[in-house]
Amino acid sequence: MEKDKKKMPGLALWLLRRILPRQDYVYLNGNFKDMYAHRAYTKGSFRARIWIWGEIIKSLPGFLYASLYWRITMFKNYFLMTLRNIRKHTLHSVINIAGLSIGMAVCLLIFLWVQDESGYDRFHANKNEIAQVYSEMLYSSGDSQLVTSSYYPLAKILKEECPEVREAIRYESASGLLLSHGEKQFTNDAVGLADPGFFNVFSFSFTQGNPDSALAEPYSIILTEKMAKKYFGKEDPLGKTITLLNDFDLFITGVIQDVPKQSSFQFDCVMPYLLKFAPDFQEPEHWGGNPLNTYILLHKDVNHFEVEKKITGIVEKHAQWETAKVTFHLHPLTKKHLYSPQGGGLIHTLLIFSAIALFVLLIACINFTNLSTAKAATRAKEVGVRKVIGARKIDLIRQFIGESLMISLVTLLIAIALMATFLPAFNELLGKQYSLRFLLKPVVFLGFLGIALFTGALAGAYPALYLSTFQPGNILKGLIRSRTKSSLRKILVVVQYSLTIIMVISTVVLFKQLGFMMSTDLGFDRENLVAVRMSQRMQESFEPFGNELKANPQVRSVTRSLQGPWHIGSTVSAVDWDGKPPDENVIMHWDYVGYDYFATFGMEIIKGRAFSRDYSTDQTEAFIVNEEAVKMMGMESPVGKRLSVFRNEGRIIGVVKNFHFQPLYHAVKPFVFMLRPGSGSLAFVRIRPENISGTLDHITNTMKQFDPGSPPSPIFFNDVLTNYIYTTERQARKIAGYFTLLALLISSLGLFGLAAFLAEQRTKEIGIRKVVGASIKDVVFMLSRDFTKWVLVSNVIAWPAAYLVMRKILERYAYRTHVGMEIFVLSGLAALFIALLTVGYQAIKSARANPADSLRYE
Amino acid sequence: MKVFTKKEEQILLSIYHLKDKAYLIPIREEIKKYTGKEYSVGTIYAPLNRLHVYGYLTTYIEKPDTATGGKPIKYYRLTKSGYAALAALKKQNEMMWEGFKTPAFED
Numbered sequence: 001m002e003k004d005k006k007k008m009p010g011l012a013l014w015l016l017r018r019i020l021p022r023q024d025y026v027y028l029n030g031n032f033k034d035m036y037a038h039r040a041y042t043k044g045s046f047r048a049r050i051w052i053w054g055e056i057i058k059s060l061p062g063f064l065y066a067s068l069y070w071r072i073t074m075f076k077n078y079f080l081m082t083l084r085n086i087r088k089h090t091l092h093s094v095i096n097i098a099g100l101s102i103g104m105a106v107c108l109l110i111f112l113w114v115q116d117e118s119g120y121d122r123f124h125a126n127k128n129e130i131a132q133v134y135s136e137m138l139y140s141s142g143d144s145q146l147v148t149s150s151y152y153p154l155a156k157i158l159k160e161e162c163p164e165v166r167e168a169i170r171y172e173s174a175s176g177l178l179l180s181h182g183e184k185q186f187t188n189d190a191v192g193l194a195d196p197g198f199f200n201v202f203s204f205s206f207t208q209g210n211p212d213s214a215l216a217e218p219y220s221i222i223l224t225e226k227m228a229k230k231y232f233g234k235e236d237p238l239g240k241t242i243t244l245l246n247d248f249d250l251f252i253t254g255v256i257q258d259v260p261k262q263s264s265f266q267f268d269c270v271m272p273y274l275l276k277f278a279p280d281f282q283e284p285e286h287w288g289g290n291p292l293n294t295y296i297l298l299h300k301d302v303n304h305f306e307v308e309k310k311i312t313g314i315v316e317k318h319a320q321w322e323t324a325k326v327t328f329h330l331h332p333l334t335k336k337h338l339y340s341p342q343g344g345g346l347i348h349t350l351l352i353f354s355a356i357a358l359f360v361l362l363i364a365c366i367n368f369t370n371l372s373t374a375k376a377a378t379r380a381k382e383v384g385v386r387k388v389i390g391a392r393k394i395d396l397i398r399q400f401i402g403e404s405l406m407i408s409l410v411t412l413l414i415a416i417a418l419m420a421t422f423l424p425a426f427n428e429l430l431g432k433q434y435s436l437r438f439l440l441k442p443v444v445f446l447g448f449l450g451i452a453l454f455t456g457a458l459a460g461a462y463p464a465l466y467l468s469t470f471q472p473g474n475i476l477k478g479l480i481r482s483r484t485k486s487s488l489r490k491i492l493v494v495v496q497y498s499l500t501i502i503m504v505i506s507t508v509v510l511f512k513q514l515g516f517m518m519s520t521d522l523g524f525d526r527e528n529l530v531a532v533r534m535s536q537r538m539q540e541s542f543e544p545f546g547n548e549l550k551a552n553p554q555v556r557s558v559t560r561s562l563q564g565p566w567h568i569g570s571t572v573s574a575v576d577w578d579g580k581p582p583d584e585n586v587i588m589h590w591d592y593v594g595y596d597y598f599a600t601f602g603m604e605i606i607k608g609r610a611f612s613r614d615y616s617t618d619q620t621e622a623f624i625v626n627e628e629a630v631k632m633m634g635m636e637s638p639v640g641k642r643l644s645v646f647r648n649e650g651r652i653i654g655v656v657k658n659f660h661f662q663p664l665y666h667a668v669k670p671f672v673f674m675l676r677p678g679s680g681s682l683a684f685v686r687i688r689p690e691n692i693s694g695t696l697d698h699i700t701n702t703m704k705q706f707d708p709g710s711p712p713s714p715i716f717f718n719d720v721l722t723n724y725i726y727t728t729e730r731q732a733r734k735i736a737g738y739f740t741l742l743a744l745l746i747s748s749l750g751l752f753g754l755a756a757f758l759a760e761q762r763t764k765e766i767g768i769r770k771v772v773g774a775s776i777k778d779v780v781f782m783l784s785r786d787f788t789k790w791v792l793v794s795n796v797i798a799w800p801a802a803y804l805v806m807r808k809i810l811e812r813y814a815y816r817t818h819v820g821m822e823i824f825v826l827s828g829l830a831a832l833f834i835a836l837l838t839v840g841y842q843a844i845k846s847a848r849a850n851p852a853d854s855l856r857y858e
Numbered sequence: 859m860k861v862f863t864k865k866e867e868q869i870l871l872s873i874y875h876l877k878d879k880a881y882l883i884p885i886r887e888e889i890k891k892y893t894g895k896e897y898s899v900g901t902i903y904a905p906l907n908r909l910h911v912y913g914y915l916t917t918y919i920e921k922p923d924t925a926t927g928g929k930p931i932k933y934y935r936l937t938k939s940g941y942a943a944l945a946a947l948k949k950q951n952e953m954m955w956e957g958f959k960t961p962a963f964e965d
Contacts, residue, residue: 021903024903024907024932026929027882027929027930028899028903030930030931031881031899031931032899034883035883035899055898055900058900058901059898059899059900059901060900061901062898062899062900062901062902062903062904063903063904065904066900066903066904066908069907069908069911
């Protein structure tokens, strides 16, 4: 017992082993044991225990200092050497630090973006058990189509019949609805329509009200704090009402915190999904696709694949689909933001930009490596002396790696400053609100530090290995000279330029493709076409609204439709015509449109006629199809033929020339128009090219007149394309453009430094050549010959690679711009030109020097 | 000559007083005896090690015997330059303390 009492606690012993200086561990450990035993003996083991812990904590700084004593001394020396070297070789240091900080700043920006985008929807408690249900239609033709829109009865049936599903809900977003409370009327709130289980599936935190019963009543509404403040100010909103469309009074049953930015769902309020079927609440039972989404909450550790099979089976029993075979799939919530079920998605953009950022950083690291090895001779004496005094190879490697790490940490500060400068522009481009405050997030802070350390290690690895192998005997005898013809250096320059050329070519292709998409003939006139998203009030009084618009002589015509031909995704498979093979499943895209649709868009009716007010039957039994549909149906003379869509019997009255109703990723597909002058939330206005701003004012005023509550402003069709449809392309073009310029800049800087160094080394050679009779031209040629060769080799490597990259870029577009050989040649020539310009400056400077100066000394 | 910190001075003097019984624990006790301040082991060890590195102290190891519980002990001893440093320190201190007396205060 006595002996045990005197024994130190195991953890304390373990800790001492860690912290005691190695050289005196045995004695110090002994001392501690003695003192502990003494205390335990005289004052009891409890007091001794307290004492030992206090002692360890108090001793820690002293021991650390003693253990690191020599390292601190050496570190001071290394630090001094680094500073001296930076100062001594100003040009090299500036090139290195400038290149690295630009490369790093680019990486920091992209990192900030990537970490933000990959953090979406992570705040839900059940995030791993939530999935969106989507379906895939398989047609007899072998085509398949993914459908993310869902079916009204799906959620209910899944909840009842699929045991793995804990909860299933429908969600649909709506906008432009008129909401009011007394005097306060707004149409600009984003509305979510959801089944009562919504708040059990998703974790939005309630500040008032009960999540379980929040949406149970059909006439209820949940507000976000922001919206509650907008309507009620400081009043308590709970129990008050919000009026929907001047018709339904909705009781406020809860208030939730504002929806986080990193959420795929963005809404200001949530209403029960049943409201869609107010006032009689007759839910449609049919299995037709509708623009809602179905989300399910699964039990833990359920195999998604099994559930998919089960759902497919369950639905098959309920829905008698004749036209297509439908299978169901799950899309996990955590993937919703980055991956789209169709494949691709934001993740592609992120990957591409991460790659580009890494390229830029790599190019900067190559500069560092090249310049460090090139000027190795200037460090050789230092290496020799250190080795003679007793430095091992590992010490030298440590020193040089440490040096580049130090530089990269300094660079990090500059890079952060650079990044802060470009952050506003970056934010505007991506529509984000990043700020330097993000640095306080541990992920971001550590990520930045990681990038800096990675850069330092990458850039310093080879120089460290190279410098540390010098033989002290040779160095001190003066036998070593930096090898001017280093094959590695050649390879690195070639790699650098290949990367740069690939980036240049890819960027040019991106520019061309976007230009192509913005200028190609869509099958209608996209210029001077204005789109207006109408609020409920404007929709209800569309006739007078249109007439008021047309009162302005600059407005040529007005029409309305359910969807905009920038992206019409709705399809119908319930299509029938005379002579349709019975087992053939087909789909057609469709849209409800108003009168004057074809005239407003400038679409060409090649057979038959457009919808007309003169025929009252047009509203019920007339179809206009596109050429592709005619081709699919195999009709010789389509006009007047029977067609049935959504089981509505009718006749084809016209054929419209093929037009693009989706982004150019997709080929033109069969399409059918139906006339519904009373529906559709989009108005399209064709205006004359004169006095455009005046016309726009007229449109805005008319909108205000029909709905004073701040409706969204009119927007040009082309702006819809650039701002909402081809956003990725627009962002990619800008970012890739800037990054490519930076890559060019950094590689030119590196080449400039290298050329300066090589010219300096050949000063004497140049002097002798000139004395013997070489002209300035000869010397310039001699100096730039090598570089020209390298850049040409880079072209040879870069072209096939760039071709593959280009193919990958253009792969997703069904309609592509033509990229000829000339782009490759021109990009290569541009790179060569810039390289020669940088090298040429050095070459001419050295060639013009007076040989007497370079040969006089010695 | 190097200027010693107070702690280093105390350690050097303690070793001088302890003669050939100077190792970490007694040094600590000795300083406590004179100043009343109990330093932790680490705070003593760091300057002790530094003084050793600078060559003011040498060390020798005493092999364990049964009395010490079987642990080897590292003893410290002043070197020639250690003595010289202490002598210089003494001279310095005496010069600085020269003629010191507390003036008479009114209250």
